[in-house]
Amino acid sequence: MKLDSSHPQNNTARLLTIILLYSFSMFLGCAKEDPQKEAVPELITEAILTFTPKGGGNSVVVTASDPDGEGVQNIKVNGSINLLGNKTYLLTIDLINGLADPTTPEYNISDEIEKEGDEHILFFSWTNNAYANPAGNGNIDNRKDPVNYSGDTNSKDANGLALGLTTIWTTEMITGATIESSFRLMLKHQPGLKTDTSDSNMGETDLDITFTLNII
Numbered sequence: 001m002k003l004d005s006s007h008p009q010n011n012t013a014r015l016l017t018i019i020l021l022y023s024f025s026m027f028l029g030c031a032k033e034d035p036q037k038e039a040v041p042e043l044i045t046e047a048i049l050t051f052t053p054k055g056g057g058n059s060v061v062v063t064a065s066d067p068d069g070e071g072v073q074n075i076k077v078n079g080s081i082n083l084l085g086n087k088t089y090l091l092t093i094d095l096i097n098g099l100a101d102p103t104t105p106e107y108n109i110s111d112e113i114e115k116e117g118d119e120h121i122l123f124f125s126w127t128n129n130a131y132a133n134p135a136g137n138g139n140i141d142n143r144k145d146p147v148n149y150s151g152d153t154n155s156k157d158a159n160g161l162a163l164g165l166t167t168i169w170t171t172e173m174i175t176g177a178t179i180e181s182s183f184r185l186m187l188k189h190q191p192g193l194k195t196d197t198s199d200s201n202m203g204e205t206d207l208d209i210t211f212t213l214n215i216i
Contacts, residue, residue: 042109042189042206043070045098049185049211051081051089051169060089064209067098080212081183085174086132090151091167093122093185095207110154110165117157119191122164123147123200130181130215133170140186143199161196171215179215184208 045067051060060083066075083089095113100106113120124147125138134146149155152166172179190203 042095042112042187043097043099043106044095044109044187044207046096047185047207047209048094048096049081050092050094051083052092053084054088054090057084057087062211064211075209077209077211080214082214082216083169083171085171085179085215088133088168088170091169092152093165095187113187114154114163114165117154117163118159118161118194119189120157120206121162121188121190121194121198122167123186123188124164124167125184125186126181126213128179128181129172130179130183130213131169132172138184140184140200143197157194161194174215181213181215182210183213184210 045065047064049062053059060081062081063078064075065078093110095109097107097109105112123138123140123143125140127137129135129137134148136145139145139147147162147164148168149162149164150166151168154163154165155167157163185207186200186205187207188200188203189206190198193202
């Protein structure tokens with residue numbers, strides 16, 4: 001801007017205006033460079049559920065996949081969970097971001113969730129009394145309902161609160177026909193919200209999938 005030396009008061013006012021505008025633009029620039037951390041859902045393209053029977057036997061593995069992540073495709077369940085009656089299983093859940101480089105930390109979402117365990121929790125539900133232990137229908141509808149958050153170090157977070165990457169399940173005894181059920185798991189992201197009573201309605205949903213479950 002060219003200043004007019006014949007009007008020193010006007011020149012001073014214009015100079016002050018320039019200084020104020022420059023200071024304001026610098027403030028906005030700093031604000032953009034220092035964003036606040038947001039609670040962003042984890043990007044999961046594959047969930048792997050492994051049911052390992054206590055006392056030996058073949059593991060049961062099922063998967064669900066969403067190859068394009070946040071794209072137009074919906075998550076797809078690949079097969080049913082078929083468990084033997086009157087048997088105890090250790091369930092391990094592995095979560096993968098297949099859109100990331102396998103050599104980077106962003107690939108193994110389970111590791112990230114375990115590290116941020118105080119911000120995450122897995123909820124479960126099932127139908128038709130498929131399990132003898134825990135009994136009931138799970139804790140998605142009611143946080144107080146029992147789920148066995150035990151079996152490994154990633155069953156609970158560093159504060160001793162439920163996490164659920166590993167859990168224990170005992171199926172109901174079969175006395176006749178196969179028990180046809182469903183098994184749902186929901187991963188919630190609850191930064192600053194997670195307590196021993198925070199429920200499935202709190203926080204962002206990172207994952208919500210339902211499998212067909214058969215006790216045979």
